[in-house]
Amino acid sequence: MAPEMELSTHAQTALEQIEKCTSCGLCKDVCPVFALTFREAESPRGKINLLRAVLDAKLESAPETADVFNRCLLCYACQDACPAGVSTEKIWISGRQTIADEAGIPLLKSLFLKQFLTNSSLWKTALKVGAKLPGGDTTIKLKGMRFPRPSQNRLDRILPEVLEPRGKQVGRIAFFPGCMLTEVFPHIGLKAAEILAHLGYEVITPQDRVCCGAPAFNNGDMDTGRKLAQKNLEVYSHMEVDAVISPDATCGGAFRHEYDILFPPGSIGHSEHREFRKKVKDFGEFLLQVFSKRSDVGFKPVENVVSVHDSCHLNHLQHKADVPRKLLSYIPELKQVESPRNELCCGFGGSYSVIFPSESKAIARRKLDFMQSSGGKTFVVGSPGCLWNLRTEAAELALDVSVVHYLELVWYSLIGAAKQTKSPVSKESDSVAD
Secondary structure, X not given: OOOHHHOOHHHHHHHHHHOOOOOOOHHHHHOHHHHHHOOHHXXXXXXXXXXXXXXXXXXXXXXXHHXXXXXXXXXXXXXXXXXXXXXHHHHHHHHHHHHHHHHOOOHHHHHHHHHHOOOHHHHHHHHHHHOOOOEOOOEXXXXXXXXXXXXXXXXXXXXXXXXXXXXXXXXXEEEOOHHHHHHHOHHHHHHHHHHHHHOOXXXXXXXXXXXXXXXXXXXXXXXXHHHHHHHHHHHHOOOOOOEEEEOOHHHHHHHHHHHHHHOOOOOOOHHHHHHHHHHEEEHHHHHHHHHHHOOOXXXXXXXXXXXXXXXXXXXXXXXXXXXXXXXHOOOOOEEEOOOOOOOOOOOOOOHHHHHOHHHHHHHHHHHHHHHHOOOOOEEEEOOHHHHHHHHHHHHHOOOOOEEEEHHHHXXXXXXXXXXXXXXXXXXXXXXXXX
């Protein structure tokens, strides 16, 4: 093995977890990618052995090695299934950086991460161009890849930076909608803010916020991820608010988990992140706390049969899969049914769905098959990425179902029903093209 002093900090982080692995293979049973390909190298155990060989200097970090790691959805089901307590979130993130350090990041991906993701002007220009590219209503298809189609609008155009509370003010919230709710599903982002205002909170959505950094550090570019994270800390950490809330499980997971990797003890930004972390709450988690203390919320009935999909970053990373179910239980006449294998990934995985669209679609179809067997007519998710992937695939299959974020149902029960607006369970509601 290479002397530990020769390893980078992130390589050492990965190695500490790799040495806990007993190679039992139980992780293979829960891996959605292995269930699709049956390739040992693409199983969690296979990737661990591959990275071990790289760190032992028995194997070079060739592009083929990077490809194997890119074929991971980062769902972290393997982490929950591991009897040895291996923290695969530390292995996959640190491992991707180790491989990127040696093999490099492909030019186009590096350009996107380092230039477009960190430059708001370039980012907005790219989104305007993207909205006009070929594909379907919800999807851009370009050179064998597929992307979520940006909305004709964006959240910051329809949601004021400060949304005043309805009625008596009870608190102040800093809102972090995330890129998907800002650029792809802005009307759902607006509904999230309206729920908070309806409950008496002043909602602040800083327009100088940036991406949470997940696309960068999940692809081995820790420097760009850290740069974006530092900007968000600068924007949010000193705000005098009751909580920082995100309805995107990926962003919330980044704030509470991956930022720990970006800002380890002794690093610049560590203490600032620790203070910021105390304020961060999942959107549904915050609502549950409010509803448990108030009897004046006033839910209206919603007649429907729904089945909840356990969004991976809400389930395996934040361990809050019960949150959407508890929230929906407040809505009168809404029946919940469970589907087999609720924990299975939807196949989105951020860049995975872009680079490996066929595999992503196959995993989504497997998930939809299980969910249909529940008898539910509406599938409920806790992450905008899951929403896009499952809604897009359900539409392509012409399934007689709707896919919604749980906050859409909460919004309709609290606000929409009183306005007699279209139900959020309509398949036409909140189209990506809005």
